[in-house]
Amino acid sequence: ERMDFIEFFHHIIDRFEMNVPEGFQFNRDLPNQSYYVSIDVDKMTQVLDNVISNAIKYSPNGGTITFRVSKQRYQLLISVEDQGMGVAYDKLDKIFDRFYRADKARTRKFGGTGLGLAISKELVEAHHGRIWASSKEGKGTTINITLPLMGMKRRNRS
Ligand code: ATP
Ligand code: MG
Secondary structure, three states, X not given: OEEEHHHHHHHHHHHHHOOOOOOEEEEEEOOOEEEEEEOOHHHHHHHHHHHXXXXXXXXXXXXXXXXXXXXXXOEEEEEEEOOOOOOOHHHOOHHHOXXXXXXXXXXXXXXXXXXHHHHHHHHXXXXXXXXXXXXXXXXXXXXXXXXXXXXXXXXXXX
C-alpha cells in the first residue's frame, strides 16, 4: 500500500507517547513534507513496535528516544535512538539472529523471546529495505532502517 511514511510514523510514535513510561522523553526529527513508501502497514507496524519497545525496555534509566527520518538518494533512512544500556560492538549483528539475547537481557527483568529483531529483519528485507544497529555500550543504541522511496510532496505541517 502506497502511503506517506511520515504521517504513518507520527501515528505510531503518538500511540507510544500516550503511555510513555516515567523518565522518558520523545524527540521527533521528522521532515515537514510527505515521503511515500509502498508498505504492508501491519508488518511495518510490527517492525516499528518492536524497535520502539526495545528502546524503552533496554533503557532501564529512561532517557531521550529520538526518532529521525531523512531522505538518502532513493531511500528513506529511519532511525530510533535511545540512551539505554547499549550493545557490545561484537554483538551488533547477532541481535538480529533468532533467539539471540545479550547477556544483560537474559534476566527475568527484561522479558522476551529474542525473536523481535529477527522477525523485523525479515519484514524489512521483504520490503527491499535494510536494518542494522549501531551502539556504544552503556551509552545507547540506534536502530537504522531503510525503505525504498516511491515519491515525495512538499507539505506544510502546522
Ligand atoms: P522479543 O522482542 O522477542 O520480545 P527481545 O526484545 O529480547 O525479545 P529482540 O527484540 O530480537 O528480542 O532483541 C534481541 C536482543 O537484542 C535483546 O534481547 C537485547 O539483548 C538486544 N537489544 C535489542 N534492542 C536493544 C536496544 N535498543 N538496546 C540494547 N539492547 C538491545
Ligand atoms: Mg524485542
